[in-house]
Amino acid sequence: MAFDPAVLRDSFAVVERRADHVAKYFYAHLFAHNPGVRALFPDDMAEQRDRLFAALTQLVLRLEKPERLTAYLAALGRDHRKFEALPEHYPAVGASLIAALKHFSGQAWNPEVEKAWSEAYAVISQAMTDAARQAETEQPAWWDARITHRRRASADLVVLTLDPGRPYPFTPGQYLSVCSPRAARVWRPYSIANAPRADGTVDIHVRRVPGGLLSTALVDGVTEGESLRLGAPMGSSLLDRESPRPLLAVAGGTGWSQIGALVEQVAERPRPAVVFLGARSDADLYDLDRVRELVDRHPWLEVVLAAPEDGASRDEAALLLRNGLIERGSWAGYDIHLSGPPGMVGELVRLLRTRGADEKLIHHDPLPDLGDQSRPLTPAEWFLARPEVHWINAAQLGGDERA
Numbered sequence: 001m002a003f004d005p006a007v008l009r010d011s012f013a014v015v016e017r018r019a020d021h022v023a024k025y026f027y028a029h030l031f032a033h034n035p036g037v038r039a040l041f042p043d044d045m046a047e048q049r050d051r052l053f054a055a056l057t058q059l060v061l062r063l064e065k066p067e068r069l070t071a072y073l074a075a076l077g078r079d080h081r082k083f084e085a086l087p088e089h090y091p092a093v094g095a096s097l098i099a100a101l102k103h104f105s106g107q108a109w110n111p112e113v114e115k116a117w118s119e120a121y122a123v124i125s126q127a128m129t130d131a132a133r134q135a136e137t138e139q140p141a142w143w144d145a146r147i148t149h150r151r152r153a154s155a156d157l158v159v160l161t162l163d164p165g166r167p168y169p170f171t172p173g174q175y176l177s178v179c180s181p182r183a184a185r186v187w188r189p190y191s192i193a194n195a196p197r198a199d200g201t202v203d204i205h206v207r208r209v210p211g212g213l214l215s216t217a218l219v220d221g222v223t224e225g226e227s228l229r230l231g232a233p234m235g236s237s238l239l240d241r242e243s244p245r246p247l248l249a250v251a252g253g254t255g256w257s258q259i260g261a262l263v264e265q266v267a268e269r270p271r272p273a274v275v276f277l278g279a280r281s282d283a284d285l286y287d288l289d290r291v292r293e294l295v296d297r298h299p300w301l302e303v304v305l306a307a308p309e310d311g312a313s314r315d316e317a318a319l320l321l322r323n324g325l326i327e328r329g330s331w332a333g334y335d336i337h338l339s340g341p342p343g344m345v346g347e348l349v350r351l352l353r354t355r356g357a358d359e360k361l362i363h364h365d366p367l368p369d370l371g372d373q374s375r376p377l378t379p380a381e382w383f384l385a386r387p388e389v390h391w392i393n394a395a396q397l398g399g400d401e402r403a
């Protein structure tokens, strides 16, 4: 490695507390010097201003063990084609990163520091652009999918069936990113709700977040026949298909989307499965016709509904789920899949460990350190909240060991 990671760490420590200002300066610099690049980003940058910037700085700081970033950077580079990021944009982003860091570093900036950041950025952007170039012949940059069916499953939730129009290979347990012309260039992840189908369609379940840019458009705006843009599938909370073990799956809210896809996959090679479906209240349980149909069709499947009466507190819902899991005794020897709000998933991991579950057999999407946060974090917050990063999957990096 040509640069000294310690130089980068010390340099970042100088600007870290003013990260928000540095990010603002970074984007102002980028857009002022490259006006064409502004059109690639969402109109409203308030929510995601720090996404790219946070990622850049955190990645540079992780370069101490570059081999652990290889797979992640390749995936990120491939995925950046959906943002219409071109190879020639990378030097521009790098120049703005350096300009922003320099501006806020004061006396701490010197030629050695500048060289270290430049070289680190070069390593990252090379890995991303190489992967993007290679992907050109292997995978579309995005899929323009038509909404073939739209079903309101509850007051604030829709199930959308999407036809990607060309092959869209994915594995149950994965999620996809979605963008709609109704919220231009705003990309958000949604779990894929089904196993692969003969007609190639995929379902997503979207719950409206009050004031949410994309979910509001998807729940209240879009109509059948309209197009949504999809990024390539991602995520590694996948079923061990060869496993002889019984399965426990716990879903909270739209977590049922991912769990439903896994249940459909188990049906291809049945084994005993118990699914706990948690919701804040009876009214929040949705898709029950499909749940009943799956239970009727599959003798190996048991579903436990865990939702308090309408009007109950969030705590009651959590308690019901918790007690239900405890009453069943030990979960030793089960493959376990958890999907739902990060707070719920984190708590269930802790509970199930005390009920005999083998941690290596517990699967879920990567979790941030939430503190008392009750909503999912934006990808940038995942990044900034803790060393463990939303986009950086611990498995890809070789286990739990942190950089």
Ligand SMILES: Cc1cc2nc3c(=O)[nH]c(=O)nc-3n(C[C@H](O)[C@H](O)[C@H](O)COP(=O)(O)OP(=O)(O)OC[C@H]3O[C@@H](n4cnc5c(N)ncnc54)[C@H](O)[C@@H]3O)c2cc1C
Pocket (backbone or CB within 6 Å): 047, 175, 186, 188, 189, 190, 191, 192, 205, 206, 207, 208, 209, 210, 211, 212, 213, 214, 215, 216, 254, 255, 257, 258, 365, 374, 375, 376, 378
């Ligand atoms: C891996 C992954 C899979 C996901 N799968 C699904 C899925 O299957 N179905 C689904 O509906 N959503 C899912 N989400 C959440 C989804 O990606 C969006 O975050 C959500 O739809 C809100 O986006 P938005 O653009 O409407 O809100 P934004 O415009 O991003 O947010 C608007 C405001 O609401 C806050 N906020 C964001 N999300 C929530 C929330 N859930 N509760 C309360 N406040 C919030 C934001 O901080 C912000 O202040 C998933 C997220 C991840 C990371």
Ligand code: HEM
Pocket (backbone or CB within 6 Å): 037, 040, 041, 042, 048, 049, 051, 052, 055, 056, 059, 076, 080, 083, 084, 085, 086, 089, 090, 091, 093, 121, 124, 125, 128, 185, 186, 187, 379, 391
């Ligand atoms: C080494 C360089 C780069 C790194 C590490 C990087 C990293 C990231 C990450 C992690 C995200 C968030 C992804 C997500 O939310 O799913 C992101 C978003 C984005 N990036 Fe990059 N990026 C780089 C270069 C570029 C370049 C050169 C462009 C083109 C100008 C670009 C354009 C975008 C856009 C448009 C978004 C979405 C904006 C948003 O939602 O806020 N990136 N980047």
